[in-house]
Every structure is written in structure tokens, then in C-alpha cells.
Amino acid sequence: MRRAVRALLDEAVDPPPARVVLSDPEARDAVLAHDRSVVRFADDPPAGTDAETVDRRGEEALARLRTAVRRAASDSTAAAADASRAASSPSGGTRVVATGAERTQPPDRRPFDGRPPPGWYERGGRVVRVTGRDEYYNRAKQEGYRSRSAYKLRQIDETADVLPRGGVAVDVGAAPGGWLQVAAERVGPRGRVVGVDRQRIEDVEKTDDRAHVETVRGDVTDETTRDRLLDAVGDGADAVVSDVAPNMTGEYTVDHARSVHLAGVALDVAVACLRPGGDFVAKVFDGPDLDRLRDDVDAEFEYVRDVRPDASRDSSSELYLVGKGRMAAPVAEDEVRTFDVVDTGTEGDGIARVDGYAVFVDAAAGETVRARVTDVKPNYAFTERVDEGEE
Ligand SMILES: C[S@@+](CC[C@H](N)C(=O)[O-])C[C@H]1O[C@@H](n2cnc3c(N)ncnc32)[C@H](O)[C@@H]1O
Incomplete structure (x- = not known):
């Protein structure tokens, strides 16, 4: 933890506005452990991060943030000194960037010949090492995916086989479009993908290997948005996948309950448009209401299973419920x-x-x-x- 917090503080700079980008989960957790309420997750991280972003305005919020960072660092003298420098930065802005996933090449190392070895990569003329799960962030950048989440859908599909070649896939909570890219690759050029999000999604280019992607903008909890989505889907879908996530408050029970609610809305979409045999995937944060949601999925599908993709961060409580085989039978069990x-x-x-x-x-x-x-x-x-x- 010390190293992660130090990494967080190493790059402390102070232009306005008050914004904190925590791309290192360990550092984030260290700060959260001291005050969960200081960190709020934005829907729309700035370009160049896939991280949780905090945008705090107001002196009181800033002060609490600085205190939490300082306390997180208090087990290390050097880090604490850095923390108090960050905490005493001019009013109106503290920007703390945690890039704990990157370590520059140590000076005593021989330069790499040709390609960097596994676990290291070149960026901006430097050779940097990738550690932990943030490998996925860097891979996404290199492989042209819009989000590190793209690897989650790839891994879910490898585990549970949910995106059939030539099929129609619906993506709920699709911005910025990483899952859309993966779904378009998986269903292939004869398939089709429809995404919905309340944020604008840049067009996903159709290629020879990828399906056509269409998007609908709107709040999926609104019936009118769902009607527009179902119109766009047309005849029916083979898979409904949902990575939809609430605005995080940092309050565990609230965030869990909201994620269950949104997954339930995604289930409504699935029930409304999946063809018999179609599959459903929904992200949810683990917690007391999970079993009820799992039962709701189970009632509509042949069976339900949990998938925790490797690309989910270790510190995350997220998991994906996978409903396999939509049932549209005119008889019910026990009847x-x-x-x-x-x-x-x-x-x-x-x-x-x-x-x-x-x-x-x-x-x-x-x-x-x-x-x-x-x-x-x-x-x-x-x-x-x-x-x-x-x-
Ligand atoms: C984790 S992101 C999805 C990332 C996406 N799977 C990717 O790979 O690019 C969650 C998304 O859910 C969207 N969202 C949250 N609540 C929503 C709602 N009520 N209606 C539509 N979209 C929503 C957010 O705007 C955000 O883009």
C-alpha cells in the first residue's frame, strides 16, 4: 500500500479544477479506507484514463480529500511529506494522479534490444513496466479498444459463449464502446450490434471482420428509451449484454442497490427482445440483493451462473451474472x-x-x-x- 500511495503522491500537481484521477486501485483503496465519501466516480473519465475520476469543487470537499490522502500516506514519512505539500497547494485545485501501474525502467538496467520483454512496453520513448491488472488498460490502448472493459466481455464470451457468430447483440450501458467493439468482432460481419447509453457514443467503424453497430442515446430506465432500443433491435436478439453501472457514491449499500436495479432494467430489455435460447450478461456489485436478482434471471433462463473475469480489478466487488438459454416456453416448471x-x-x-x-x-x-x-x-x-x- 505504501508504494501505491507514494506513487499517487509522486505525481501530485496542482492545476485547477479540483480533480483526482486514481488509476491505481491500491492507492484508491488506501484513500477510501480513510474517507469513502471523498471519492466519487464520474461516468465519463477524461481521455487517457480508464480510471475512477473525482471532480470536487468547494473548499470543504477539497479539504476532506486532502486529509484522506494525507492519512493514507501517514505510515510513510516521505509520503506524508509529499502529502502535506499536496494538501497545502493553492486553493481551487489539487490534482493527484495515481499511475502506480507504471514503473520506469530502472537506471541500472541494460537497454532492451528490440521488443521489450513480456510485462514491459514502450511508451513515449520510455520503457515502462506493466504491473497488476492495469495491463488491460495498456493493452486496450495498444490494441485500439476504447476501454479496458473490452477484455472483460472477451473473457466472459470465452467462458460462457454468449455472442454467436452472425447473431444480433444488444449492449446496455455501452459508452464509450469497448464492449461494442468486442461484440462486433464476435458476431462478425453478418451479425449486428445495437448499443444504448445516456452518453454519446462515437461511431464504431464497420469493417470486413466486424458487424454493423448502431447506437441509441438515452436513459435505459426510461420506457421511451427502451422502446427506441427495441425498435432498433427489430426481430429479436441472440444476446443482451450489460455493463451498465450507476454513478458511484462510495456508499457500498447504495452502490450495490443501484447496480442491482440497473441490472434488473437490463433483464427487462433481455426478456423483451431475446429469442428463445438467447443469452444474457449483466454486471452487478456483490451484496445482499444479489441472490434475488440471480433468482429473477434464473426464472427466465435455462440456468444462471456467475462469471468474474480476470480483467475485473482485484479490488472490485463486481461480477457478471450470465443467464444461458432464454426460455420462452408455454409451460412452467411444476405446472x-x-x-x-x-x-x-x-x-x-x-x-x-x-x-x-x-x-x-x-x-x-x-x-x-x-x-x-x-x-x-x-x-x-x-x-x-x-x-x-x-x-
Ligand atoms: C462501465 S461503463 C460501460 C463501459 C462499456 N462496457 C465499454 O466497454 O466501453 C457504464 C456505462 O453505463 C452508462 N449508464 C449508467 N446508467 C445508465 C442509464 N440509466 N441509462 C443508460 N446508460 C447508463 C454510463 O453512462 C456508462 O457509460
């Missing part, structure tokens, strides 16, 4: 009803049809039986016979 068996399956079991949907029943074609639905899949269901008086 008991009468089935007319009209056909025989390859394994000899009877098949009843409910609005064209296949229900396997332990009976012969031509029989009419009472049965309880035991397992519902997107395209068919299983049952067990119910004898008279058993219901």
Missing part, C-alpha cells in the same frame, strides 16, 4: 396439466404439443394424461406422470 400425446420421439417417449412446443410425456401417441412439468428447456420440456389423487 400440472393435461397433455394429448400426438407423436412418438426417437427414444420411444410420447410427445405432446403446446402451441407447437414439444413436451415429452411418458405415454403412447393417442393417450391423454395428466403430468407435472419437471424441466423446462428453451425448445422442449420434460414431465412426469401424475396419478389420480396425487395432485
